[in-house]
Amino acid sequence: MLLTLTTTHQPATDLGHLLVKHPDRVHAFDVPVGTAHVFYPEAGEQRCTAALLLDVDPLKLAAARGRGGRASAPEGFTLGRYVNDRPYAASSLLASALSRVYRSALRGESRDRPELAATAVPLEVRVPVLRCRGGADVATRLFTPLGWAVTATPIPLDERYPEWGDSRYVDLTLTGTRRVADALNHLYVLLPVLDDAKHYWVAPDEVDKLLRAGAGWLAEHPERGLIARRYLAHRRALAGDALARLAAQQPTDEPPVEENVDDRDVVAPRPPLAALRREAVHAALVEAGATRVLDLGCGGGALLATLVGDRRFTEVVGTDVAPHVLDVAARRLRLDRLPQRQRDRISLWQSALTYRDDRLRGYDAAVLMEVVEHVDPPRLPALEDAVFGHARPVTVVVTTPNVEYNVRYEGLPAGGFRHPDHRFEWSRAEFAEWTARVAGTYGYTVVRRGVGDDDPEVGTPTQLAVFTRKEESR
Structure with missing residues (x-):
């Protein structure tokens, strides 16, 4: 072989x-x-x-x-x-x-x-x-x-x-x-x-081998269940142990919180950054008055589930380049079990963000949540043209990591990225420069915000920008 x-x-x-x-x-x-x-x-x-x-x-x-x-x-x-x-x-x-x-x-x-x-x-x-x-x-x-x-x-x-x-x-x-x-x-x-x-x-030490070789990528893999079961020869107890340990490794994008040993001052745990991000995007869409929304690069459908749960959004479309990822989103949304009236509000389409797609035109808003950093820099102009130039929604919401905040993550190597598929991560100044250039090029105004704890030295872990198309461009 x-x-x-x-x-x-x-x-x-x-x-x-x-x-x-x-x-x-x-x-x-x-x-x-x-x-x-x-x-x-x-x-x-x-x-x-x-x-x-x-x-x-x-x-x-x-x-x-x-x-x-x-x-x-x-x-x-x-x-x-x-x-x-x-x-x-x-x-x-x-x-x-x-x-x-x-x-x-x-x-x-x-x-x-x-x-x-x-x-x-x-x-x-x-x-x-x-x-x-x-x-x-x-x-x-x-x-x-x-x-x-x-x-x-x-x-x-x-x-x-x-x-x-x-x-x-x-x-x-x-x-x-x-x-x-x-x-x-x-x-x-x-x-x-x-x-x-x-x-x-396959002995119990195979779980350690799997987690060691899968460090940095397996915990977030959409097929980690299949991988664990097959790698561990379908031994249910070992696969369950591996998946439990992987679940504990899944990043929340938050630095560890020191335990408060004083029982008189117990505080509720903070929600993970992924949840805060979805809340911030949802709030931006509500503020914009959007009712027909695109989730571009929707992945497994976490944001879609949030949007579908809000009746203000009369049409919700998720797109992704990978068909099997859309299958994951469909299972998360339980599309096969929804009443037809609910099902008619939701669409899942295969689409590549670096190519123009006429189906994406005419929507109130589009979301690029933790997407741009997965695109090779030479391909970013194609994404900008496809979303801001061709689809041209009234509102575009973009979130991306703030690379300056990475120093707050223990165990993340210096110069390392938060996800193995990230092609880059921007500083606050770099994100501001990119958003200003895109807004100026395509006739939008832009407002930037932070998501997560605001560190006085390095800012927030996530950066968010809301682009609004100028009246003369509508």
Whole structure:
């Protein structure tokens, strides 16, 4: 089974420093089920590819299965211990080899290039044969929220007989700009999840492995339930433990509050910043007198649920580029259970914010709540044109993090962002400059506010702007 990792970062051969594997050598490692090889099919200044090839020994694999592992061979089939797809299709075997071979890279360590190890670089990952239970859509649902562009091509059962349909395998390619450590940890967790099988006994310490490899991304993943169940071999108690611990990790965007040990001065806990943000956006829409509202980049539908609960909003539309995210929003809103009169107020559309969409024209208000920071800076002008220039709602409400406030978050590395998919985070001055420029360009006035506790030194954790279209532009 094969996995390749390619970069066009220059010099591309720095990939050898990040993986701690010299491009001029072929590296071999003994693993419990065979031998793992690392070599470089190409290693130039412009492009470099590292290949991990796992050569599985069927006898060792059968022995591992006999010690309590799961090789996914058909039960009752004696030769199934020796004749199966395990040596060829990527699975937990490859994930285990990856953790053995790229141990330092998984931890984000590089003695020779420490600054590069902490930097996102352009990457392409390819797994040419991956057993994917649930088909290519599952691979897309798992990797897209992590910032990857996903191409999952089903492999036909037999190219000579297309009428036989597709096999259970896909050819997976991921492209994106990520830290190498992030890419490897995503693969370490999700390869066995896609295969939905483990080649070894899943013990309680697997929960710790999952949370360690999923640090910084799994707690907020919309499919974390599926990931936990499959990674932990559908052991209900372990999956429940993992999900409970992940729930405790979910960020509230608030710095920790010191406990007050004086029982005479007990105060109610503050609501999380996410809730304060929704309240602030809702209040801005009510103040604007909007009744027909767009939630652009609606994600899982948290704001939609707030808006639908207010009868002042006669039409509420949520848009997102990812269809499976819209499915999550539909489940949150319980669209299949709503009375028809309520259901008619709500629409969910797939739409990309960097392209003009005629369906979005003519609305009273549009919301971009924690959206702009997920857009690559070169694509921001396209978003501005699509929303402010083409859709042109009367009111636009935008929220985004205040990067100055990040120093109040314990555990957030200096210069780090609050979410792994953020392309940038603005200071108050940068946000003011952007909002003023957009308002001037497209005929809006703008008012800026803060959301959350106002720190005298660094301001509020969230910045909010309300754009109102000038009368002469209506």
